Each structure stands twice: as structure tokens, then as C-alpha cells.
Amino acid sequence: MYGGDEVSAIVIDLGSHTCKAGYAGEDAPKAVFPSVVGAIDQMEVDDLEKTENKSGSVDSKNTVRTVDSEKTKGKRKLYVGSQALGFRRDNMEVLSPIKDGVVVDWDIVDSIWDHAFRECLLIDPKEHPVLLAEPSSNTQQQRERTAELMFEKYKVPALFLAKNAVLTSFASGRATSLVVDSGGGSTTVAPVHDGYVLQKAVVSSPIGGEFLSDCLMKSLGSKGITIKPRYSFKRKEIRPGEFQIVDLDIPNTTESYSFYSQRVIASDIKECVCRAPDTPYDESAYSNIPMTPYELPDGQTIEIGSDRFKIPDVLFNPSLVQTIPGMENYAETAHSVRGLPQMVIESINKCDVDIRRELFSSILGC
Numbered sequence: 001m002y003g004g005d006e007v008s009a010i011v012i013d014l015g016s017h018t019c020k021a022g023y024a025g026e027d028a029p030k031a032v033f034p035s036v037v038g039a040i041d042q043m044e045v046d047d048l049e050k051t052e053n054k055s056g057s058v059d060s061k062n063t064v065r066t067v068d069s070e071k072t073k074g075k076r077k078l079y080v081g082s083q084a085l086g087f088r089r090d091n092m093e094v095l096s097p098i099k100d101g102v103v104v105d106w107d108i109v110d111s112i113w114d115h116a117f118r119e120c121l122l123i124d125p126k127e128h129p130v131l132l133a134e135p136s137s138n139t140q141q142q143r144e145r146t147a148e149l150m151f152e153k154y155k156v157p158a159l160f161l162a163k164n165a166v167l168t169s170f171a172s173g174r175a176t177s178l179v180v181d182s183g184g185g186s187t188t189v190a191p192v193h194d195g196y197v198l199q200k201a202v203v204s205s206p207i208g209g210e211f212l213s214d215c216l217m218k219s220l221g222s223k224g225i226t227i228k229p230r231y232s233f234k235r236k237e238i239r240p241g242e243f244q245i246v247d248l249d250i251p252n253t254t255e256s257y258s259f260y261s262q263r264v265i266a267s268d269i270k271e272c273v274c275r276a277p278d279t280p281y282d283e284s285a286y287s288n289i290p291m292t293p294y295e296l297p298d299g300q301t302i303e304i305g306s307d308r309f310k311i312p313d314v315l316f317n318p319s320l321v322q323t324i325p326g327m328e329n330y331a332e333t334a335h336s337v338r339g340l341p342q343m344v345i346e347s348i349n350k351c352d353v354d355i356r357r358e359l360f361s362s363i364l365g366c
Helices: 042-055 058-065 082-086 106-120 140-153 164-171 209-222 255-273 307-313 318-323 328-336 340-349 353-361
Strands: 010-014 018-023 031-034 037-041 070-073 076-079 093-095 130-134 159-163 177-182 187-193 203-205 233-239 242-247 292-295 301-304 363-365
Touching: 010 106, 018 106, 031 082, 031 106, 037 082, 037 106, 076 106, 093 255, 106 140, 130 140, 130 164, 140 159, 159 164, 164 177, 164 187, 177 340, 177 353, 187 340, 187 353, 203 340, 209 255, 209 307, 255 292, 255 307, 307 318, 318 328, 340 353, 353 363
Parallel strands: 010 130, 130 159, 177 363
Antiparallel strands: 010 018, 018 031, 037 076, 037 093, 070 076, 177 187, 187 203, 233 242, 292 301
């Protein structure tokens, strides 16, 4: 039974890259895990389990370890959470429920929410009111489907849907501000006035964190640097304290899982060594900067030079994509996409003249 203010509300923010869940009033979320899931067709799961039961191999032990994060939906089994995704399985595809900011697979969203409630927060959703963060561009149909799932399946006592931009603005103590939200899948600039998002002035760009990670992977690949996923090798001790890397032959790994594993490492490189430049990126000015070392999981140490500043500057100057080897397919997109400064100005210019000064004076990034 719902206990009013005695019971903490649950806050869930499902983004295109990560899902964050926790209690209202706390400084940080209790759980942060990928918002993509591993999926295996049910027929392949049945064959895999039969093989494991006969062989009694180490793989079957690991499968049992992550059984809490497995959800069976229709004819496929879903693996949710960092631990479940980190363990490689034959024929496991990596799927995202969100495309272009819109939910395209509600079964996956359902399994992610279930994982957040049952395995991460260890609570019964019937006993807690829920606050869900939603993108500024969310449609009426998406909101209705969200409410239907929350009330009919999870039986939550109370539900509130709040826009990301409004939550960011209130978190900094402002009712009016311009919120620049650079997420995994896209970057959105949304003006908030008196606690409401001005929909007519919302501006978005397809360039986000995952796009920058892809740029970094292509740039490293053009220099002959291969990122080996963690599952594709093992360390063998040849002398005390000295190890040799042995490549493993794993034929049934899907392309999507291999790409996901490589992108996880590329994201870590980006977060550790990349910095937004103080001045617009210029090839000649940054060509002689000192190299920064980074050790890959396989023990290989790579040196990263001008890419440290070039990759992040794509957010501000999308035309730089044309200079990254392997990203030529996005050259046309880069021409039509605006950089962050242009997006901010365009968004504010779409608002009423009366509030422009206030928006320019309170720009928030998240």
C-alpha cells in the first residue's frame, strides 16, 4: 500500500546509451547500466542449453551466474545489464530499444525497467511512486504506452513523466534556462520557460557520444591500431609476471556484439584522453602536440595525438567529419548538421524576444 511521503519515489532515466535508476532526493543514481540488451533466438537458446548440460563446461556456470538478468520475450531471450552483456554468448545480437529518440521495441524497454526495479533497486514497484524522465520530443503515443505499462504491468501507485530539459533546469534552481543535452545518440538544445519546454524552439543534431566514439574507432583503424574486444583473447603466463596474449577462435560471435565490445573500449579512450579544444581545431596548430599514452585491454599501449582534440570538436564543427578516414559516408550529413554554437543561437532566436536575454544568461549543459 502506498505510504505517501513516507515512501521514496523511484526515478528512472532511460537514455539511448545508458539507463539510470535511483531514489528521488539522492545525489546520484543507485544503478547505471547500458540501455542496450543482448538477444538470442529461443531455438538457439534451447540448443545452447542442451550442449552446455551435456558438456558441463565453464560457459554453463557463467550463464547461471547471470540468470537473474535474463528475460524471455516471445521467441527470444534477453540479457540485460553490464554483467550479462559483458559475457559473450554464441549468436547473441546487441539490440537497442531506441532509434532517433523514439522507442521502437517496447519488449526491450519492459525488460530494462524490470531489471532496474527487481535486480538493481531490489524493490516492488507497487510500493513506490515513479518519476520517468522523457526526451523533449516524446510523442503522445509514446507517453500513453509508457503509462499503460507502468500502471497495468508494474501496478505503480503514482506516475509522473517529466521532460529531461525541465529536470535539468530545476536541478540547477532555475525555472527558465536553455538546456544543451548531449547524449549518446543525439544532441538536443531545448529552451525551458517557467518550467515548460518551448517545443517550437527545440533543435536537435544526430551527433552524440556514440558518433564520436565511432569517429575515434575509424581514426585509430586508419593508423593501423586494432581494438581487440576483451572476449577475443586470453593472457597466458610464460614466465613469472610476464604474460603473452593468445587470440581465441570464436566463430559464432555476431557482428553487433563485436562492434558493441569495441565501442565500449573506444568510449573509455574518449573519456580518458579526449578534451574539447580551447580554440577551433586547426590541423597545423595541433599536429605537434605531445602524444598521450593509453593501454588497451590486451596490453598494447597506443599513443593518441591530435585526435584528442579533433574528435570532440566535431560537436562544435561537424564538417571535421570529412577529414576522418572511414567517415566519408557521413560527409553529406555533416554539411546539413549544425554545430553546438549555431544550435544554441538558432534555438534562442525561435523564442519570443522577451525571454532571449534570460536564456542567453543561463545556458546549462548536461
